[in-house]
Amino acid sequence: MSAPREHRESSEPMRASRGGGYRRVAGEYAGLVIVLIAMVCLFGMSSRHFIRVQTFATIANQIPALTIIAVGMTFVLVIAGIDLSVGSVMALSASLLGMAMVDWGWPVWPAAAFAVLVGLCCGLANGFVSVWFSMPSFIVTLGMLEIARGCSYLSTNSETKYIGEAIEGIGAPLAGIGLSPAFFIAVGIVIAGQFLLSRTVFGRQVIAIGTNEQAVRLSGINPVPGKIIVFAMAGLLAGLGGVFQASRLSSADPNAGIGLELAAIASVVIGGTSLMGGRGSVISSFLGVWIIAVLQTGLAQVGATEPTKRVITGIVIVVAVIVDAYRQRLGNWRRPLRS
Amino acid sequence: MAGSSTKSRLHFASLILLALGWVAILGCRTRSESPAEKQAEKTAERPRIALIMKSLANEFFSTMAEGAKRHQAEHSGQYELIVNGIKDEVDVTRQVSLVEEMVAQEVNAIVIAPADSKILVPVLKRAQAAGIVVVNIDNKLDSEVLAKNDTRVPFVGPDNRAGARKVGEYLARQLKKGDKVAILEGLRTAFNGQQRRLGFEDAMKGAGMEIVASQSAEWEMAKANAIASAMLSEHPDLKALLCSNDSMALGAVAAVKTAGRAGAVAVVGFDNISAVQTAVKDGSIAATADQHGDKLAVFGIEYALKIIQEKSSPEDKETPVDLITAETFKEASKAPSK
Amino acid sequence: MPFTESQVVLRLRGIRKSYAAPVLRDVDLDIAAGQVHALIGANGAGKSTLSRIISGLASPDAGTMVLSGEAYAPRNKAGAESRGVHIVQQELNLVPTLSVAENLFLNRLPHRCGVLRRRELRDRACGALAMVGLAGTVDPDTPVSQLGVGHQQLVEIAAALSHDCRVLILDEPTAALTDPQIDLLFEHLRRLRAAGVAILYISHRMDELRRIVDHATILRDGDVVCTAPMNHLTAEEIVRQLTGKEIQRESHHCARQRGEIALQVDRLSRDGVLHDVSFEVREGEIFGIAGLVGSGRTELLRAIFGADVADRGGVHLGGAAEGVRFREPRHAVKAGLAMIPEDRRQHGLLMPQPVLSNVTLGNLRRFASWWGRIRARRERDSAQHFCRAMDVHYQGLDQRADQLSGGNQQKVVIARWLLRDSRVYLFDEPTRGIDVSAKATVYHLLNELAGQGKAVVFVSSEMRELLEICDRIGVMSAGRMTAVFRRGEWNQEKILHAALSGYSR
């Protein structure tokens, strides 16, 4: 959100906020970037083939779906909610995309728009149900997780639909650059998401809702639309994730994205977003995605055994959450640090 | 963010560094399993082969991977091996990523047991385009999609359909014509699962059994248990459960026991994993098929090495499938060679 | 030092504490047995910080403490309590979902083999509640979240009083209490004092200090500027010491032109809470609402504002013939109402967020471009302007609200509503926990708002301030408005009588 420290401000009128910007931004992300670099170095030392452009291009082309889903998830966590359905919604919209293109013969763009729309609808459903029946989003999205997964099996008859080249354009690396359009779209969404969260009225309201919904309501703001929009956004991004996914695999896989919600939550939390709401950063989530992806790729290249991989990934996630809790406690207003 | 964040981020960083240090140690340990590596690294560039498996939590695949590692240890001068798996049978995306990562690493060959018979095709095509030898094991890639992509990937492995038919025919001999049977399928998206189902069906139809139910338990024991239980209560006169792998067969055996119908309902499996051997010996599983899982990967690797050396054009290669029943074990104990 | 060695129970030497900036600088303090020792200072002077250090909730950066001749360095609250040091904190610290009884005895629940002994717990809770005069009014089994702030405060005090203590620290205990409750509390404190307990008492209310305090220490910006027996200090002296400058006493009431009826409340009722409350406020008028804790003052404001939905009756705004019942606060806000809630932590502030977002919450549209981008410069300028107007002591707009001192938090909430131009302001205990000079600021502000032709409704438990600045005072009692007095018609007895009359029906 904003500057860690600016003591002089109250005495010296309003200079610091922009001028200190670069250093502030650097400081905010330095920790995660250092971790990333350290990981890259470590893997570089253990595998001769790790540090090369192609490795990173490969990773970059792998992460767009997870990235944009993590963007949506960041918003959801900031309002102190959770969305467990993103993986299934992604599979559903990919499946319907496959159905539209293979069975109904739609061209790629309308089909992609349709898939995104499907995601949006799932997200809206999550939002409406959880807000109107004031049900915990955990339960509502858990329901959606099953519903969407079931629908994706139904729509594909539990079989992978091979779409072929028509869809590959978004996910395939561009000649000469080595990065896919999906990656650029994802980066654009990250930047837009960060801007939305930190610089707009909507973002500020989302943060406020996650911090103290009562206070928001009493200050004359209706928290309902904000909450619904956040879930809708998460759904929409999951839908777009489905398009990216389908494009990368050239197929619609009804099994896609199982457990993806956990990967998304993990990367968001590694990025320092609080599970308790009210605090988060989209860019940090993006760095979290990179950390997870590099960890995964690096472990694969080193050839670590499957159990080892899982243990290490688990450790990294848990450590990040511990740090999150620790940081929360540092500033906790109920219990001073020592008690 | 709070003023404290910089400090705690440092904590964060140091903790992760610790964790990573540990990674490095473990990583080194898995690598140092091949003792000849150090010197070899300096000497010649041995071909590097990436073995990409499905879930290594599944015993069938871990046996396969173990077999491959043992083979590599015995032939460490000839090639270098990187083994990777995915966390469960359905994590296809991760498998695609693994292929991409191995391509980025510029391995010489990829030997893969695809988790999905269609999805992996384009990425494997890209791997081939990058000059990497690709060998398909275990689960055969979809020929239609291969054709659409104008590629050929040599398949080294057993004929699952024929194997399943063998098991089914053995079972049929113990049943009466017109008996009701049910099939527990593997993941419907997997080619070998489809093949085994077809093999079972061939055998059952050929012997005139009635297939009353056929459902997918996605290769998993727990799911198989639940589905088998449901089938048993739905069809009180069910005589046999044909399971497309042994994990599911174990789940089905448990369901049969719980239903109190042990002996009345026969169960067959596929794969001959070590966990079913006692069950086969005591007859609770009537039969299973051994496709020599521990060798499957090795067959693939040897074939890949051969292609690299001979630059030969890739053809499919069939590996044997044997029927395993209680008698097999009796014979084996008589002749202790196996 | 003014005390003889034998009397001193707690001795502090060179206590130092800094957060982002120094908060306490070399504080020396002696607290004697059998005395009520006041800690006086402006908002943010460091009183709460000092009391938190004594009670183990924070650790000093430097300095030593000696308790009854032995070194004393509590590592946490439990450590302090084991040495007989107890605190009632400024902010409420109850577990909202647990019952009153469970909260009272949270760390020493009576049990047999881990099974709660509910009968015993209940009996003991009744005993503790009797000490603060709640025995009949509050059932020990009600969840704390259902109590008003005043009653919650009393529960906290009861929890502290139910221990045997050597040192008792009370950080603004009376901020949410009404006069009869304060009387009862003081009676208790006198008994404890007679029993030799040392009491450290923090309050901004001068009249209270006079009544109970023996000795006073004045803090200014973390320095002890004066320590003396209370009867040696005049009110002017205290104010001068704690602000560091002369403040001339001014009368806060000024005559104003009254205009049209701005807000008319017509037989507003909420089942079980409010019964047919009617009154009206004109433009340019300050309408005070007096009453005991729990008499329905907060509920009245909430019902007017739409925070709770009224069942019957309605409000007429700006003389409209049609009465409305707001269902959501935002409708009220749109209609020109503003409310400063009583419980600033639960209902007012975004505690872990910076001051900036707190001040501009609900007003962001004004700084935003048409599509919602916040113009940062404008937002900060404006926030800073209104924080200055409220004289908020902070380390910068990016300081988190939960790091502000209690009084300054209150000011931030008020600043938020100043930023938004409303026609009717509902202030629920706006002066709670703020220091004399800040109070003067608030009075000044109320007057200024009224002077601009706004209608102001002002709920307070402090009779004196109501008498001082209001044009009219309505008295709530048991959910009814039992009397409305004009300036000049009232006196304390009449108001108190009206405040009690509702309960005798």
Ligand SMILES: Nc1ncnc2c1ncn2[C@@H]1O[C@H](COP(=O)(O)OP(=O)(O)OP(=O)(O)O)[C@@H](O)[C@H]1O
């Ligand atoms: N956790 C914290 N982090 C940073 N600054 C803090 C923290 N707690 C208190 N402060 C600062 O310390 C100063 C003193 O606070 P303290 O709560 O002791 O004041 P106080 O004298 O009790 O004021 P009040 O009368 O308003 O309650 C304030 O300026 C406040 O901003």
Ligand SMILES: [Mg+2]
């Ligand atoms: Mg205080």
